Structures are given as structure tokens and as C-alpha cells.
Amino acid sequence: MKLIEVTKAFATEEQCLEYLEAKRWPNGVRCLTCGSKEISRITRTVTKKSDNKRAKLYQCLEKTCKAQFSATTGTIFNGSHLSLDKWYMAIALIVDAKKGMSALQLSRHLQVNYRTAWYLAHRIREAMLDPDGLKLTGTVEIDETYIGGKQRGNKRKLLNKDVVIGMRQRGGPLRLVQVKDNRQGTVYEAIAQHVDHKGAKAIMTDESRIYDFRLTKFHKVPHSRIKHESGEYVKGHIHTNTVENSFSLLKRAVMGTYHQLSIKHLQRYLNEFSYRFNRREDAELFENTVMRMAGAKPMPYSKLIEENAFTPFVRPNFSTEK
Numbered sequence: 001m002k003l004i005e006v007t008k009a010f011a012t013e014e015q016c017l018e019y020l021e022a023k024r025w026p027n028g029v030r031c032l033t034c035g036s037k038e039i040s041r042i043t044r045t046v047t048k049k050s051d052n053k054r055a056k057l058y059q060c061l062e063k064t065c066k067a068q069f070s071a072t073t074g075t076i077f078n079g080s081h082l083s084l085d086k087w088y089m090a091i092a093l094i095v096d097a098k099k100g101m102s103a104l105q106l107s108r109h110l111q112v113n114y115r116t117a118w119y120l121a122h123r124i125r126e127a128m129l130d131p132d133g134l135k136l137t138g139t140v141e142i143d144e145t146y147i148g149g150k151q152r153g154n155k156r157k158l159l160n161k162d163v164v165i166g167m168r169q170r171g172g173p174l175r176l177v178q179v180k181d182n183r184q185g186t187v188y189e190a191i192a193q194h195v196d197h198k199g200a201k202a203i204m205t206d207e208s209r210i211y212d213f214r215l216t217k218f219h220k221v222p223h224s225r226i227k228h229e230s231g232e233y234v235k236g237h238i239h240t241n242t243v244e245n246s247f248s249l250l251k252r253a254v255m256g257t258y259h260q261l262s263i264k265h266l267q268r269y270l271n272e273f274s275y276r277f278n279r280r281e282d283a284e285l286f287e288n289t290v291m292r293m294a295g296a297k298p299m300p301y302s303k304l305i306e307e308n309a310f311t312p313f314v315r316p317n318f319s320t321e322k
């Protein structure tokens with residue numbers, strides 16, 4: 001579904017709720033607590049005090065349960081003051097924006113204030129984290145890039161830059177991981193978390209000393225290096241071009257769209273980017289993303305602004321990029 005169709009199909013809160021309901025309960029609404037089918041519908045006026053802002057509620061009729069819930073209970077939409085049509089439009093905009101969508105752009109499109117747009121975009125990004133845990137296999141290209149700094153020159157001097165490790169399975173998915181520095185051990189840790197040492201048939205990197213797998217569990221995987229510094233870029237099937245291509249796309253997004261990207265939240269931007277990149281052929285990306293949001297846990301604002309609340313890859317004591 002494209003943006004224009006989303007705008008037409010989900011113009012009201014009710015249409016959005018009905019869609020969510022049909023997707024969550026294809027065989028009829030069931031109580032979220034006890035699973036009972038005996039429920040009644042309540043239509044009510046939403047008060048400011050109530051925790052659940054949705055106008056359509058269900059009441060479980062099971063005597064021992066009596067739970068009240070709505071189609072948004074337990075989802076990322078829960079407790080949000082924002083109407084669902086704005087949520088849906090934000091999702092449609094973000095999944096369609098190849099170069100990303102800044103909070104400023106989003107606030108203009110949705111006609112909400114900047115802070116609301118910022119928080120909304122981060123909750124959507126949070127739910128875009130690939131949870132499948134499947135590691136990369138086959139031929140895996142690995143490369144590093146530096147956000148907010150140039151890659152050329154003495155790499156020792158770049159220890160304090162924000163390093164992103166890109167790993168891409170040829171013909172398969174891309175993973176982008178923010179790491180705290182470009183030391184061998186740090187880089188290895190990120191690779192070990194995302195690449196399957198048994199399933200990988202070949203690893204391709206550049207000549208950088210940060211890639212050394214001899215004493216690691218990857219020691220049996222053939223490791224080919226391309227010598228970028230002596231002007232070599234492709235040697236038969238040995239190259240890191242596919243991962244480098246995704247880096248250049250990422251950099252265009254970072255520079256062109258997020259002018260003041262907070263490094264504290266960089267991993268979330270990376271999630272958004274790789275999520276979209278890995279699903280660029282998905283014709284039902286909007287629908288699938290809404291479903292994903294419906295399965296995602298709500299994220300309170302306090303958690304978002306808290307430091308280190310999100311990922312083990314986030315460096316402690318981040319300062320925001322200038």
C-alpha cells in the first residue's frame with residue numbers, strides 16, 4: 001500500500017482501529033488476558049485521565065477475568081495521545097523514504113509539533129529492530145564506516161569517531177551495528193554476534209588490521225582481503241562493493257536528511273535504514289510494518305531519553321554530534 005492509498009483508507013481513527021482489529025484477531029476478537037470469546041463492546045468518550053486513549057474498548061465477560069482492552073492494548077500504539085491515522089501516515093512515510101525521514105519533515109507532514117514527531121519516529125524505529133536473531137551465512141562482506149568523520153588517513157586517530165560496522169550477506173540481508181571504537185576486539189564482537197561462523201563460506205574485508213580472525217571461531221572461514229590502499233577494489237569475486245554501496249546510501253541519508261543526528265540514537269537510525277533496505281522488494285511493507293508495530297511493546301518516553309536504554313552497542317556517556 002502506498003502513501004496515497006494509506007491516506008485514503010485510514011482517514012479516521014475508526015478505520016485504523018478496524019484494520020488493526022481485523023489483523024490482530026482474524027477469527028474474531030478474543031480477550032487478551034484469558035482468551036475468551038465472550039466479550040462486549042464499549043464505545044465511550046475518552047477522558048484525559050484514562051490510560052487507554054482509544055474510544056473503542058472491549059470488556060471480557062468471563063466472571064473471573066473482566067479485563068478491559070482495545071485493539072491497541074500491548075502494542076506500540078498503546079497509551080499514545082496521537083491518533084492512529086497519524087501513526088499510520090508516519091509509518092507509510094518512513095517505510096517509503098529511502099533516505100530516511102527527519103523529525104522536522106515528519107512534523108510538517110503530520111502537522112504535529114517537533115517533539116511529538118521525534119518521539120513518534122523513534123518508537124517506529126525501535127520496532128524496526130530485526131529480532132529474528134538469524135545470523136548471516138554464505139559470502140559475507142564486512143566493512144566499517146565512520147559517521148561524522150572521514151575514513152581516510154590514520155585509522156588509529158579515528159578511535160573516537162562513531163564507528164559503524166556493516167555486514168552484508170551477498171544476495172541477502174544487511175546489518176549495521178554501531179560500535180564504541182574500531183579496536184579488533186570490539187569489531188570482532190559485533191561480527192560474532194551477526195555472522196554465523198558455521199554457515200559463512202567466505203568473509204571479504206579490506207586490508208585493515210581490525211579484521212583478523214586467525215585466533216577466533218572464524219579461523220576456518222576463508223578470509224579474502226582487498227587492498228584498497230593500493231588502489232585495488234575488485235579481484236574476481238573478492239570485493240566489498242555490496243556493503244560499500246549500502247554505506248553510501250546510508251551516508252546520503254545521514255547527511256541529506258538528518259542534519260543533526262544524535263549519536264546517542266544512531267543505532268536506531270541504523271535499524272531503520274537496514275530494515276527498509278532489507279525489505280525494499282516487499283510490496284506490502286506498510287501492512288507488514290503495521291503488524292510489526294502491533295506486536296511491538298510500548299516504549300515510554302522516559303525510556304527513550306534515558307541514556308543507554310536501548311542497545312549494548314551504544315557507548316556510555318554519549319555526547320550529541322555537532
Ligand SMILES: [Zn+2]
Pocket residue numbers: 031032033034035036060061062065066067
Ligand atoms: Zn478475559
